[in-house]
Amino acid sequence: MSSKHSFVIGITRLRKEAGSSMSFALSGTIADLKVVSSRVKDDQITEVSVVAESVHGGLLITGEISTRWEGECRRCLSPASGTLRIPVCELYERIGPDSRVPVESDTYRYSGEVLDLREMVKDQVLLELPLAPLCKEDCMGLCANCGADLNLGRCGCEYAAIDPRWAGLDVLAEKDR
Ligand SMILES: [Zn+2]
Ligand SMILES: [Zn+2]
Numbered sequence: 001m002s003s004k005h006s007f008v009i010g011i012t013r014l015r016k017e018a019g020s021s022m023s024f025a026l027s028g029t030i031a032d033l034k035v036v037s038s039r040v041k042d043d044q045i046t047e048v049s050v051v052a053e054s055v056h057g058g059l060l061i062t063g064e065i066s067t068r069w070e071g072e073c074r075r076c077l078s079p080a081s082g083t084l085r086i087p088v089c090e091l092y093e094r095i096g097p098d099s100r101v102p103v104e105s106d107t108y109r110y111s112g113e114v115l116d117l118r119e120m121v122k123d124q125v126l127l128e129l130p131l132a133p134l135c136k137e138d139c140m141g142l143c144a145n146c147g148a149d150l151n152l153g154r155c156g157c158e159y160a161a162i163d164p165r166w167a168g169l170d171v172l173a174e175k176d177r
Pocket of ligand 1: 134
């Protein structure tokens with residue numbers, strides 16, 4: 001179980017043969033994947049399908065991450081959920097025991113015979129989690145006046161009278177008369 005649910009890949013063969021590549025299908029759970037309004041549940045299996053290619057100075061990881069998110073619709077507050085499919089293309093730089101690591105670097109690094117993709121997977125999912133989730137594209141939201149779910153039908157409120165911008169125009173119209 002623990003060996004299957006892991007984002008660690010063995011790279012010994014890739015290190016030995018420059019230009020070689022290997023495919024990996026990985027899956028596992030990742031904790032603390034959340035932004036303000038959406039999240040990946042702690043027990044959600046995130047799947048990672050990648051090809052690791054041995055390139056000069058490191059490994060190029062390309063493929064796809066897929067997982068499910070859930071959250072709260074920003075318009076009607078009902079549950080929202082969806083699937084993320086995130087394309088991946090990341091260079092992992094190999095560092096030796098005596099390498100100097102630049103403080104500012106936007107590449108991932110590794111050393112030794114294994115490479116753990118977990119940090120990269122986590123970063124990618126956090127970037128893609130919806131900040132303003134919708135239960136559906138055309139969600140009608142809630143009535144600002146009575147709070148009724150407008151997806152279930154009109155509530156009967158007089159919309160022109162609710163919106164403060166229109167209310168202001170009504171006042172001006174009165175004065176003009
Ligand atoms: Zn909604
Ligand atoms: Zn209403």
